[in-house]
Amino acid sequence: MATTKPTSTSPKGATAAAAPPPAPVPAEARATRPPQEVFIDGRHSYATIDQVIGRVVLSPRPPIQWILITLLAFGLLNVLLMTITWLVLNGIGIWGNNQPVGWGFDIINFVWWIGIGHAGTLISAILLLLRQSWRNSINRFAEAMTIFAVVCAGLFPLLHTGRPWLAYWMFPYPNILGMWPQFRSPLMWDVFAVSTYALVSIIFWFVGLIPDLATLRDRAKTPWVKALYGIASMGWTGSAKHWFRYEQAYNVLAGLSAPLVLSVHTIVSFDFAVGIVPGWHTTIFPPYFVAGAVFAGFAMVMTFGIPLRKLYGLQDFITDKHLDWMAKITLATGLIVFYGYILELFYGWYSGNVYELAVVNNRLFGPYAWSYYALLFCNGFMPQVFWSKKARYNTFTLMTVSMAVNIGMWLERFVIIPVSLHRDYLPSSWGMYSPTVFDWSMFIGTMGLFTFLLFLFIKFLPMINIFEMKELLYRYTHKPHPKSGDEDFHGEATSGDPAATAGVAAAAKGAH
Amino acid sequence: MAGGSAHAGDGGIHGARGAHAHGHGHSGHGHGPHGGEVLDPVFGIVGEFSDADALMHAARLAREAGYKRMDAYSPFPVHGLAEAIGFEDPKVPWLVFLGGLAGCAAGWSLQYFTAVLDYPWNVGGKPLLSWPQMIPIAFECTILLSALSAVGGMLALNGLPRPYQSIFNAKNFERASQDRFFLCIESADPKFDPEATAEFLRRAGAEDVSEVER
Numbered sequence: 001m002a003t004t005k006p007t008s009t010s011p012k013g014a015t016a017a018a019a020p021p022p023a024p025v026p027a028e029a030r031a032t033r034p035p036q037e038v039f040i041d042g043r044h045s046y047a048t049i050d051q052v053i054g055r056v057v058l059s060p061r062p063p064i065q066w067i068l069i070t071l072l073a074f075g076l077l078n079v080l081l082m083t084i085t086w087l088v089l090n091g092i093g094i095w096g097n098n099q100p101v102g103w104g105f106d107i108i109n110f111v112w113w114i115g116i117g118h119a120g121t122l123i124s125a126i127l128l129l130l131r132q133s134w135r136n137s138i139n140r141f142a143e144a145m146t147i148f149a150v151v152c153a154g155l156f157p158l159l160h161t162g163r164p165w166l167a168y169w170m171f172p173y174p175n176i177l178g179m180w181p182q183f184r185s186p187l188m189w190d191v192f193a194v195s196t197y198a199l200v201s202i203i204f205w206f207v208g209l210i211p212d213l214a215t216l217r218d219r220a221k222t223p224w225v226k227a228l229y230g231i232a233s234m235g236w237t238g239s240a241k242h243w244f245r246y247e248q249a250y251n252v253l254a255g256l257s258a259p260l261v262l263s264v265h266t267i268v269s270f271d272f273a274v275g276i277v278p279g280w281h282t283t284i285f286p287p288y289f290v291a292g293a294v295f296a297g298f299a300m301v302m303t304f305g306i307p308l309r310k311l312y313g314l315q316d317f318i319t320d321k322h323l324d325w326m327a328k329i330t331l332a333t334g335l336i337v338f339y340g341y342i343l344e345l346f347y348g349w350y351s352g353n354v355y356e357l358a359v360v361n362n363r364l365f366g367p368y369a370w371s372y373y374a375l376l377f378c379n380g381f382m383p384q385v386f387w388s389k390k391a392r393y394n395t396f397t398l399m400t401v402s403m404a405v406n407i408g409m410w411l412e413r414f415v416i417i418p419v420s421l422h423r424d425y426l427p428s429s430w431g432m433y434s435p436t437v438f439d440w441s442m443f444i445g446t447m448g449l450f451t452f453l454l455f456l457f458i459k460f461l462p463m464i465n466i467f468e469m470k471e472l473l474y475r476y477t478h479k480p481h482p483k484s485g486d487e488d489f490h491g492e493a494t495s496g497d498p499a500a501t502a503g504v505a506a507a508a509k510g511a512h
Numbered sequence: 513m514a515g516g517s518a519h520a521g522d523g524g525i526h527g528a529r530g531a532h533a534h535g536h537g538h539s540g541h542g543h544g545p546h547g548g549e550v551l552d553p554v555f556g557i558v559g560e561f562s563d564a565d566a567l568m569h570a571a572r573l574a575r576e577a578g579y580k581r582m583d584a585y586s587p588f589p590v591h592g593l594a595e596a597i598g599f600e601d602p603k604v605p606w607l608v609f610l611g612g613l614a615g616c617a618a619g620w621s622l623q624y625f626t627a628v629l630d631y632p633w634n635v636g637g638k639p640l641l642s643w644p645q646m647i648p649i650a651f652e653c654t655i656l657l658s659a660l661s662a663v664g665g666m667l668a669l670n671g672l673p674r675p676y677q678s679i680f681n682a683k684n685f686e687r688a689s690q691d692r693f694f695l696c697i698e699s700a701d702p703k704f705d706p707e708a709t710a711e712f713l714r715r716a717g718a719e720d721v722s723e724v725e726r
Contacts, residue, residue, distance in 0.1 A: 046587060046691035172622060180626035184635055189648040192619075196652040200659045207663055211689065215587070218686035234673030237680070238688050240571075240584040241601075242670045244594035248604040249666035253659055256608075260655045267648055470691075471588040474564055 044316065046470050053464045054219050056312050062459055065311055070455045076448020083441045084159065092162050094438045101421045101433035106160040108413040109443050111268055112296070113153035113450075114194070115289075115409060118261050119297020120146030121201060124208070125257035133475070134325060136468040137317040140212075141308075142301050143205040144463070148453040149300075150198045152446040157190070159442075186270040193267040200260055204253045207246075210236050211467045265290045272416065278355040279363075279420030282347060288340035292409060295333035295379070298326050299405035304454065306395050306402075308463070317464050320393050327392040330405065334383035337412075341380065355425060367432065368419045371411050378408025555678035555726040556582075556698035557709045558685075559718025564590045567693035570716035571596040574697060577712060581701035585679065585694040604665050611661025612654050619653025620646060683722040696724065 213233035269289035348360035
């Protein structure tokens with residue numbers, strides 16, 4: 001107890017982290033931490049966290065790499081816009097979709113993009129609920145990826161309708177046709193699931209941004225920049241009462257997003273599983289799609305996160321440890337996905353059904369067999385590299401494997417969609433599918449859109465959650481065991497010296 | 513909750529500030545303990561702290577000393593700080609629950625009304641009320657309305673967005689979102705007294721104490 005300092009009224013104790021900048025993390029505090037708990041490298045104080053994360057946004061000139069990548073992405077975005085223009089003028093006949101392959105690149109890319117978005121929600125919601133503090137430095141960035149991925153995903157079914165200006169027909173509203181949408185169709189579930197997902201993701205992201213926007217408002221020097229961040233931060237003060245409700249709402253949002261993200265990809269998988277096409281009609285799809293989404297999403301977070309942390313010198317916050325853990329999740333979800341592939345083969349054989357056997361045969365030896373073997377290589381073989389710790393700490397292998405997974409997950413949807421559709425029950429209606437230049441330009445165009453939005457986000461909003469990093473730093477410096485919960489905090493704080501407490505109380509009384 | 517009175521307060525800001533600018537010299541005026549109709553030109557006395565534990569300690573002392581109307585400001589959520597200033601509010605979770613119920617009811621009845629009552633249509637011989645197929649949309653609507661009520665409720669109860677807040681007048685307050693910690697004892701507190709409260713904050717460990725205009 002603090003009886004050795006009877007006259008002190010300031011319970012400074014061991015927590016010197018908040019002393020005027022740049023106060024380092026006390027050496028003892030760092031030493032007593034178990035090494036796997038360290039998710040902030042280097043010597044940081046609250047002020048240096050603001051500095052390092054805030055300067056990306058507030059510095060007037062972005063790095064040259066940012067300008068180049070943004071310009072490149074903007075070019076690709078224009079490719080997308082031109083494709084869409086041509087598509088709207090001519091109809092979806094410019095794509096490779098045909099009979100029997102009615103779903104081609106459009107649906108492959110829709111599912112691929114939605115899946116990529118899921119890592120963001122997983123990181124921000126599920127890891128928050130599991131109290132994984134390592135999520136704090138990657139969640140903002142991953143949430144932004146979610147939103148932009150959903151934007152890219154949404155374009156495909158919207159344009160696949162052929163008349164995107166009539167897309168509102170999908171929503172239930174009283175109309176002069178006297179008709180209502182068919183709610184028994186998984187495609188209608190998709191409309192509700194994806195639009196809910198987009199809205200909730202945006203809300204979740206924005207709520208997380210409010211306190212950081214206030215920090216930027218207070219750090220900005222230019223008046224109009226200050227005014228813009230001031231408006232966006234809605235007058236956030238950091239009041240304890242506000243924080244209290246804020247955390248209630250944020251945790252509830254996390255709790256809601258977790259089942260939401262699972263439901264979204266489950267419903268996406270229902271688009272196939274509820275249909276009777278051989279190769280689609282399997283009950284394993286929901287879990288296997290969700291695992292695949294997380295797998296693809298983490299790979300994409302690494303694909304963008306590794307170059308960005310280098311470009312902006314954020315290695316202190318996105319540490320090698322973070323990459324290590326992301327690689328482990330990629331490996332784990334990759335194994336689930338691989339298990340799904342094996343089970344699909346097993347089901348085909350075990351069913352004894354001639355059509356299911358034909359699907360297996362077609363995947364292994366059909367005209368698109370190359371895509372199946374490439375898929376097994378990218379998603380089955382490549383992630384196994386992550387069993388090695390050395391590989392998980394090497395940015396080159398991390399990048400290589402994540403790129404392989406990005407491609408592999410795209411191939412998975414290729415194998416499921418056109419490869420199942422091109423040969424169904426009647427050999428007389430078999431056909432082949434090949435994408436046209438517009439399929440490719442649209443796909444590459446959405447990559448441009450995604451990168452463009454992501455780089456705008458990096459320039460104008462803090463890509464790492466500032467207040468959560470401070471909270472993490474506080475927990476590290478405040479007590480040696482950050483995992484033991486907040487309960488022992490009370491004991492510590494109230495153990496301040498009784499003499500001082502009595503003295504101050506007396507002073508307050510005496511004043512009246 | 514604070515919505516109505518907060519707006520009344522906004523209305524009075526400019527007048528009160530003007531009056532205050534002239535009468536700064538005698539801020540120790542004898543205002544009634546309950547504020548009365550005339551808004552106090554002084555919003556409160558604020559103490560600045562360098563770390564979260566010091567703020568927490570001071571907040572506890574302030575409560576023990578009998579202060580009721582106060583607020584603590586920190587750059588990140590400090591667990592236990594709301595309790596330390598005597599704040600408790602279970603409204604947000606309840607709003608979420610009600611929002612979720614409303615969403616579920618809305619999603620379900622939309623489908624029931626359209627598929628069974630208004631547009632009965634035989635699809636593949638399925639019964640009109642093929643309820644398992646109604647679960648996904650009812651679920652999504654539940655999530656959507658719960659999420660909207662969580663955020664809407666949080667913002668409304670916090671009185672946000674609200675670009676002007678008296679506390680922004682506090683000295684050095686731009687660092688409340690960065691690396692400093694503040695405890696403000698508001699003039700609306702029955703025990704508030706400019707000198708004694710300032711002295712109290714100083715003794716509670718504040719590194720700097722200043723008066724905040726409304």
